[in-house]
Amino acid sequence: MSQSIIPNSIFDNIRVVLCQTSHPGNIGSAARAMKTMGLKHLYLVKPDKFPDAHATALSTGAADLLERAIVTETLSEALTGCAFAIGLSARKRYLSHETVGARTAAIEASKIAIHQPIAFVFGTEMSGLSNAELDCCQMLAMIPANPEYSSLNLAAAVQVMCYELRMAILDGVIDTPEVTELATNDALEGFYTHLEQTLLYIGYLNPAAPKKLSERLRRIYARARLEKEEVNLLRGVLTLTQEPRKHSKY
Amino acid sequence: MSQSIIPNSIFDNIRVVLCQTSHPGNIGSAARAMKTMGLKHLYLVKPDKFPDAHATALSTGAADLLERAIVTETLSEALTGCAFAIGLSARKRYLSHETVGARTAAIEASKIAIHQPIAFVFGTEMSGLSNAELDCCQMLAMIPANPEYSSLNLAAAVQVMCYELRMAILDGVIDTPEVTELATNDALEGFYTHLEQTLLYIGYLNPAAPKKLSERLRRIYARARLEKEEVNLLRGVLTLTQEPRKHSKY
Numbered sequence: 001m002s003q004s005i006i007p008n009s010i011f012d013n014i015r016v017v018l019c020q021t022s023h024p025g026n027i028g029s030a031a032r033a034m035k036t037m038g039l040k041h042l043y044l045v046k047p048d049k050f051p052d053a054h055a056t057a058l059s060t061g062a063a064d065l066l067e068r069a070i071v072t073e074t075l076s077e078a079l080t081g082c083a084f085a086i087g088l089s090a091r092k093r094y095l096s097h098e099t100v101g102a103r104t105a106a107i108e109a110s111k112i113a114i115h116q117p118i119a120f121v122f123g124t125e126m127s128g129l130s131n132a133e134l135d136c137c138q139m140l141a142m143i144p145a146n147p148e149y150s151s152l153n154l155a156a157a158v159q160v161m162c163y164e165l166r167m168a169i170l171d172g173v174i175d176t177p178e179v180t181e182l183a184t185n186d187a188l189e190g191f192y193t194h195l196e197q198t199l200l201y202i203g204y205l206n207p208a209a210p211k212k213l214s215e216r217l218r219r220i221y222a223r224a225r226l227e228k229e230e231v232n233l234l235r236g237v238l239t240l241t242q243e244p245r246k247h248s249k250y
Numbered sequence: 251m252s253q254s255i256i257p258n259s260i261f262d263n264i265r266v267v268l269c270q271t272s273h274p275g276n277i278g279s280a281a282r283a284m285k286t287m288g289l290k291h292l293y294l295v296k297p298d299k300f301p302d303a304h305a306t307a308l309s310t311g312a313a314d315l316l317e318r319a320i321v322t323e324t325l326s327e328a329l330t331g332c333a334f335a336i337g338l339s340a341r342k343r344y345l346s347h348e349t350v351g352a353r354t355a356a357i358e359a360s361k362i363a364i365h366q367p368i369a370f371v372f373g374t375e376m377s378g379l380s381n382a383e384l385d386c387c388q389m390l391a392m393i394p395a396n397p398e399y400s401s402l403n404l405a406a407a408v409q410v411m412c413y414e415l416r417m418a419i420l421d422g423v424i425d426t427p428e429v430t431e432l433a434t435n436d437a438l439e440g441f442y443t444h445l446e447q448t449l450l451y452i453g454y455l456n457p458a459a460p461k462k463l464s465e466r467l468r469r470i471y472a473r474a475r476l477e478k479e480e481v482n483l484l485r486g487v488l489t490l491t492q493e494p495r496k497h498s499k500y
Contacts, residue, residue, distance in 0.1 A: 016384060029403065029406075032401075032403060032404075032406075033402075033406055035396060035399045036395045036396055036399055036400060036401060036402045037395065038396040038398075038404070050482060059326060060401065061399050062399065103417070109256040127389065134378075139459060140323070142437055143413070144285045144416060144417065144420060145416075146285060146286055146416075148288075149285045149286055149311050151282075151286060151310065151311055152283075152286045152409070153279065153282060153405075154281075155403075156279075156282075156405070156406065156408070158288070158412060159402070159406045159409055160409060160413050163410050163413075165399045166394060166395075167353070167394065170394060182381055247365065
């Protein structure tokens, strides 16, 4: 059955997360860009300087977003409660990550944001997202830029992404049938920790030579977009795996 | 018959025109925004300060666009040779002007830019385009923004518009059948002048009480998107209208 959509609640379910931003002016310009497109929730992971007068000046009429911005120590904290995180990337980084254009990302994300919080994650001005940050995301989005000069300013990238989100939401592209509930970021992190413990327990993971095993597994599950129930299922398997084997059925 | 499209030549046929920009930094940021989307031709109508070190600083890798930028005294000069001009507007200004969303404007403009130069025209930071500037445009484009806060930074508006142009061109939305040649801006201006003279001649236009008659007529023809041949046809009518009437057939 198709559900009725209240666009405002969709906007409320979207976070913009800026990681380790160097220039406070960019935080202000990003807040302005967000507000022009109806977005409200700004998260700042370890900003170099915040609050800052330059950020406030460049936010112009969007100072309320800065006042309500949530500052965290880690990306994982900023993603607490999120069911889906999309990292912005200037180039195709990993074959293992699902990478789509900004327009597709906006449509996909809006569909999920009807029901659950989602986040768009932007890296530093100089180097973008780190590998560890990318591993917190389930999808990568690229703004199709001039291959000879693809250097969008941070606030410009936020503007384009938020514009596409607004277009997706207003166009009503996102009329969807009933959906299942996706696992939140915290549930996923809990699962990954549990998985790692289990791999250590069974001796598959060698702490002295981990071979990026955890990262590889994360990316597989990221692409799978695990549902809440599926995480419970997988964790059930892990719990059983770690139980002392008194006897086997087989 | 459908024609083959060389995207590069389309990019070459698109101008971005900034009217009376107050802050040179915005000119630099706009140049950067253009270049990230593959656009090349920047026109500046009466900029407050240009060239300027702040403009160059904010253009980063797009200083070449600033070096090649063409500075003019009037918007009409900047539109010389253009077959179609789209003015950016933050709100619906005139019922009489065709007003479309940025996405539609990009698709429409790209179709024309396959064959002839077109321009996107941006007003001042504070007040946008003047009525006289709007009257040089055949279409208005709006970026669908948050009605409670629609104040996009100038460079942000340029970024979104150029992004939509790039998307339209790369998506190949613009595969079109053979098109007829549109009249250039100079041809249109010549026609408008001729029209005004004719209206004075026949006594329809009273210079003491013009009642915005010229503006109204311009908007009608703007919406019509006159072809080159049609301008010739109309001017033929005007020429005959002004000829002394020796006799009438009727």
